[in-house]
Amino acid sequence: MNTPRTNLAAQVTDPATSAVRHLYLHVPFCPSICPYCDFHVLTRRAGQVEAYLKRLREEAAEIARTYRVDLQTVYLGGGTPSFLREAEMAEVVDIVRSAFGWGAQENTLEVNPGTVSPERARQWRELGFDRASVGVQSLHDPTLKFLGRQHDARSAREAVEQLLAQEFRVSGDLITAVAGQPLDGDVRGLVELGVEHVSAYTLTIESGTPFARRGVTVREEDEREGFSRTAQLLGELGFERYEISNYARSGGHSRHNLAYWTNQFYLGLGPGAAGHYPAPPGREVAGQRVLSERRTNPHLNGWLAGQPGESDLITPEEYATDALFMGLRLTRGVDLRDLSRRSGLDVAARYAGVIEMQTRRGALEFDGRALRATEAGQWVLNDVIRAFLEA
Template identity: 30%
Template sequence: MKDYGLYFHIPFCKSKCRYCGFYSILHNEETEYAYINAILREIKTYKGLSIDTIYIGGGTPSTLKLQNMKVLLEAIYENFVINLKEFTVEMNPESVTEDMLKLLKDYGVDRISLGIQSLFDHVLCLLGRVHSSFQARRAIEMILNYGLELNSDIIYDIPTANHDFTLNTLEILTNYPIKHISAYNYSFDTDFLSEYKNTDAETFFNDVIDFLYSRGFLQYEISNFAKNGKGSKHNTKYWKMQDYIGFGISAHSMMNGEDARIRWCNKGTVEEYIKEQYIIEKYEVPIAECFIEDVVFGIRMVDGVNIESLKSKYGSEVVEDFMKKIVFLKDENFICYERGCLCLTRKGQLYLDSVQQYFWDLFYS
């Protein structure tokens, strides 16, 4: 039986962070109750699937009332065949409580992804975060005391913030027994300080990678670093084009069939999702597009995309024709070939969006 990954989108937040591009709304207890019931309704349509990874994200899942979180966790175990390799829940420092951690651990959660972003209050204020450095450190200690694996999210290259604060944040974090850190470059998805231009982006990017490497964190994906092989099993499904099902509004899903790959997304608002008036937008991915998807997502991994695997799946002629068309990227040191794999160089990682767009342009041309 094939194992799937499950993703649950909990869109509630106490406030909207200035940099965030994910779908979220301000927390409301009445809406929360109705939304969880709507997720239970959707869960039943996939009853009996075998599951090996679960990820509850958002938004801020830890804003849920304990009873509503418990109802969701019980529904997961009641409706799916569970062969868990990893169970992650996202939390923000201000909403980490002993009661929530105990509940999560009791239901098999073994990994928390904590939205720290920075350990300096003025930087957190700049980002629009509502927690303090003290709350972040307290949350880290609580999570580790429960014996849970911890991923810490941080943001670097923040407009007007001194780069030293990023490195100091990493210095503090790596003194804890944490085995996973996600480091994201600040994104201009909003108008916040959109005129800011940074000419030191490459230096900052390399500084983060080099510092984490010096502390034993190996980069396994463009924004993710792990010790002792503790990479995210669930997120790796996205990059390796493995099957996953998303629940809740704005959640995406993907299933590979023998002859086709199907993607779908729950489009609409929370209110429409609750009232069952949302749209399930489905798309059958053509085989040529599947090839580009495999490359575009797979190249995010430091190990890259195995060329022989691509040939086995899509044919030698397709792959060799593609390789001829991307010689420019190799000549300009954006990509390289290592151990039979197509990989990004450091320069290619820095300009990931442009490299991926180059691949897509080949598909559409």
């Protein structure tokens, strides 16, 4: 049963509650590396997946001994999780189920269209996945070729149809602001396939990627056109924008991603995975209590060797700014009374100057309880967040 949007606020986790209800599991292996990708990904080599699965089981057992877990959502991301062979995928699911159980509300698998077949879709469904996030990116073959994708438009359509035939809830990813891209056709074509959710991201050139080394650039006018035109089209087609880059039919929002945007706790398993964990009771840093801990695992070789990752202990003020950073991406914004209760700070008073300045600027609106980014503010949200951090 889909959770009504009006009940989403009730899912927010209080920092004083030790249960962790969400799990992100990173599968770093890909058939090929896209030239715009800056995630921790690699093509598989002999013995790597076997070593990965062995270490993954050990890590899951370690975390299960440390935290109380009551899973509501599971998300396998990457990389290309759907690139795993059938027995490997079954083992990943067994590792999660053995350590933590399975998500009671939603279990998502990231899918590359080139890895889908009716048989594989059926296996994924039988293993317990009920939602698929499909990396369509475009339904225009020249655009896909420019992006370095290994699938074509036909195989993307077939992948979505095969997943829908197995009763998956399907989300489709689109990349916008690509020169020459027929954006209207991409958006309309994806919706016509029957997806319930669309994630539309502007092409971003990250340093160190093949695109950056080749000198590929994205024009600001293409960014703005892609940003606004996507929102207009999806609105006309019955999709609600509930986050800057995410749109859904009624009840089709990503419950797992809402955990990130509402600053809830989540486990991070696998190389390069990030997690947000409850802090041990009574923990302090420089005389301030610690509400939570953010940890990021090392990349594959370090992770396989059991090396510790990066760790940040989160104080009340950091917790509040994290919640604002993520929550202002949501169209419903951030409930400052609720955030004050969770952080122990009077957030509206603490940031009154920033709120007043950004409201006058037209970037934010505040009704005394909910703080939201305006349409203009969504475009300059990084600047808005920087003002809170500098305060």
